[in-house]
Amino acid sequence: MNAILIDSSVVLDIFTADPEFYLRSLSSLAAWGARGDLLIDDIVYAEVSVGFSRIEELDEALYGAGFLGAPIPKEALFLAGKAFLAYRKRGGTKIAPMPDFIIGAHAAVAGIPLLTRDPSRIRHAYPGLRIIEP
Secondary structure, X not given: OOEEXXXXXXXXXXXOOOOOOHHXXXXXXXXXXXXXXXXXXXXXXXXXXXXXXXXXXXXXXXXXXXXXEOOOOHHHHHHHHHHHHHHHHOOOOOOOOHHHHHHHHHHHHHOOOEEOOOOHHHHHHOOOOOEEOO
16 A cells, blocks of 8 residues: 555645645645555544534545545554653653654554654654655
């Protein structure tokens, strides 16, 4: 299966018509969507949900735009915990969100690229992960 995991930053670029990143994110999604599945996981679903009043509206927006849900395997959750711990031991800030580590671990465990605008912590935590920036 050709697939890519999409981070919430890219989804939000589209849904909010971000003036700086909309066109780049849209272009990346179009290019990757032509090759395979555009996946979002539970974390991305939750992060994007804050902009919607009803679950039906969120589902229509996400799935109508061609995103497919991909559950997070427990192996990815375990790996994310270890990566976050290593990050903290290196002096990483407490405000760094665990969700970024979970999303990165999900892509790493699934063996698929991650499309994100926030690659810094993820790149260091998962050196073999293919990270695509729009």
